Amino acid sequence: MLTCKDFLHELSDYLDQSLDADIRTKLESHISECPNCWVIADTTRKTIQIYKGMDPYPVPADVQSRLMQALERKIAAKQKE
Amino acid sequence: MKNRPMTAPSLAEADEATLVAQSREGDGRAFGELVRRYESxxxxxxxxxxxxxxxxxxxxQETFLKAYEHLDQFQGAAKFYTWIVRIAVNQALMKLRRRRTDRSVSLDEAIDTGEDTIVREVAAWDENPEQRFSRAEFGQIxxxxxxxxxxxxxxxxxxRDIDELSTEETADALDLSIPAVKSRLLRxxxxxxxxxTxxxxxxGDDAFAYL
Structure with a gap:
């Protein structure tokens, strides 16, 4: 029988769906009977989903223009070598 | 019917390997496109x-300057993005070390090797928790x-979870073993x-102790 600790240990792979069918079946049977582990799996899945939807940070125009100027200097210096 | 004239693909459509090859030959515009793709x-x-x-x-800035300078060291087997992530993480850790002169900082810092997995609160969430907060408040949380x-x-x-790199790519970028990536991700x-939570x-849902 799987314990809650065993379940937690496999939680990441379970949520990433990267487990073999036999262990997956065991985990699914555990959460169908253990409300605590069901809640943990559900709220961890939601945590991952929320962060997946985060947008990248736009680079401010002044930071971008400094980056491009520094690169141009670097490229020019390399071409002289 | 005439065939449409062949046109060179624009930089924005070029694949990564082509852009890297052109950048290596000193094409600053190709490298600029790589910067544009990954800067944010x-x-x-x-x-x-x-x-x-x-x-x-x-x-x-340092990440892209170093990447350009050391482009000849980039092994085409890895993704370009994984390679620059590795440079960026190293640069960022150096900044952290400079700020915290009292102690060294590394990716191995504060790793608790104990088996315990932290679960103290177990409570179901609202169906759409973001609706309880303004967009700014939600982002801040x-x-x-x-x-x-x-x-x-x-x-x-x-x-792993925001940039959606694979476990292998994350291990490669951070110079960690695959089991280390997996255990840190779980925690x-x-x-x-x-x-x-x-x-x-x-x-109305009371949290209760677990494990």
């Missing part, structure tokens, strides 16, 4: 690791939760779940 992701990663806006701006993670967990979580996810739990 590198900027986000730098902000998450350094937790400091000014340092993140420096890291962004997410940012603060990530900032509360130790750097070794934060870097793994950002690469990061559980810690974030714990922090978010404080904000998102369904009203």
């Amino acid at each position: 992701k590198i900027f986000r990663l730098a902000q998450h690791v350094t937790q400091n806006r000014e340092d993140a701006e420096d890291v962004l 997410l940012d603060e939760a990530i900032q509360g993670l130790e750097p070794p967990y934060r870097s793994v979580f950002v690469l 990061a996810r559980l810690q974030l779940r714990e922090k978010l 404080r904000h998102f739990k369904r009203k």
